[in-house]
Amino acid sequence: MGVGTLTIAALIVSAAVILICCLKSKHFLKYILLSILSGLAALFAIQLLGTAIELTVPITPLTLGISGLGGVPGVILILVLDVLVQL
DSSP states (O other), rough: OHHHHHHHHHHHHHHHHHHHOOOOOSSSSHHHHHHHHHHHHHHHHHHHHHHTTTTTOOOOHHHHHHHHHHHHHHHHHHHHHHHHHHH
């Protein structure tokens, strides 16, 4: 199983979990927007604080999409894959 396949599988799982939580919520749109904003905020926080801990993630359309769709779990996925690829 390659890194690309693992990324897609993890993104699908995290998006499904977020979608299930949104459907159970009474405020569907509010929950989706909060998830997107928290994911993007986490990505930018990692970008700002990453220089201090020497962990940088480039901001590309792919990382923005994963963090937007996956929320905070998507950002964690990006970090884990970044560390695994650098090993």
